[in-house]
Amino acid sequence: MDKPSSAPPGVHAERKAIALIVVTIGLIVAFVIYVMAARGLFAETQSLVLMTENSEGVRPGMDLTFSGFPVGRVRRVELADDGQVRVLVDVWKKDARWLRSSSIFTLERGIVGEARLRVFSALLDDPPMADGEERPLLRGDASEQLPLVLANAKMLIENLEQLTAQGSPFANALTHVETVTGRMSGKQGVLGAVMGSEAEAKKLIDTLDHLNRLLAQTERRLFASGGLADTSQATLAELHGLLADARGSLKRADAILADVQGASADLGALRAEVEMSLRKTSRLIDEINRKWPFSRPTEISPP
């Protein structure tokens, strides 16, 4: 049996000690009730089942948020008979109005931090979601895209390596560009680059010089005093006079033609008379032919 120690007895020490114990127990009980309330043990809930292909990032106790506010909590994650993952969510009744028949559920996984389960309800006038309804869960995983991004980056680097490798089309093109720019910086400049060599460029320049001289000579022949242009002008003037003469001749021909047309009006009567005379002559000849000694047998014998 323990002996009571000789502690100095304080005034109302017992009561104060009991008060301290009561305060401590009160704090513990209040904290436990507060935690239970915070975990939604006293809140009415309705069930929601989200179906997805992969449960990575989903854990019991994680929040379902709407516009950043928690409206529910994951209760359980389980495998369905068809291999799909069933995420059972408890949605608080007071927040169930944010869940509509057209709501979309997403699971987003960032590079940093845990996954986030979100609900998006664009049409709040749609009918509310029923208790125990089953909906698909869409996944948006930033880290899942990493292998694809890395593969693409690798492919890009390989392409770059191929482009810049010795003997690659791009490297050859660059070599050609270097050659062309080298020629451009030569004595003949851009012309040397276009013609391929300085000799060819020089030929072209010589041709141009020759053409220039030819043009000067042509100009002299054409436009000098007594040149081709002057001669042509005189010829044209002469041609103009000839045309005037021709116009007069044509007018005279027209007059003659008009006279001829007037004369041809009597030709009809003359022709009738001639035809009548000819018919008379023909009848006379026929008469003579029927007379002896010009008559001949007219019997026709068959062949």
Next chain:
Amino acid sequence: MSPPLTVLSRTTRPFVEAASRLLAAITPATWTLAVRREAAQCLWTDAAQILPRFVLLSGLLSLAIVHIVVVTTQSYGLSQFALSTVMRLLVVELLPLLAAINVALMPTPQGEVSSPHVISRSMLVIALATVSSALALAIAYLGVYGLTPWGLATFTHTVGQVFDPIVLLALALKTLLFAVSVATLNSTVLTFGVLLCIEILLLVIEFL
């Protein structure tokens, strides 16, 4: 007795004595009126001596840690984790350990530790851990949201997330084990060793 047995006996003796003190303290027959009165007097004497000092110390520590965590998480764009980090760090890990260490460092009664002392010291550890944790939660709220009631819903939600049944059970078990160790063990060095072992063991259980 062979040397290994001697070593074993010497090693386990403090724990056996501690267990016998604990058994004596929790036996209903021990709780006579005189023992209860003495326990109450011891509790209040010790509490009057250590409580104001410890509340001040833990308040200042909480203030500093809350400020450090909030500023650091804000600078890295992770301020949404500030509150839960502070709760885990202070309430779950640091303050129960600090309470136990403070009580363990108090002068022990000469000679045999009596049942009233075991009861009063156990109660004192639990009281210190509870009061300082409540203060730390209040400081965390004010440090993150300031003097406004509009952060209460988010705060409550974070409390609900941090203190899941396992964490709550681990916290209760840890505080109780700390209290018993501090109250029953005689040697301060041994007490610190046991506190460390309990802390590691519960961390392993919590995060396994």
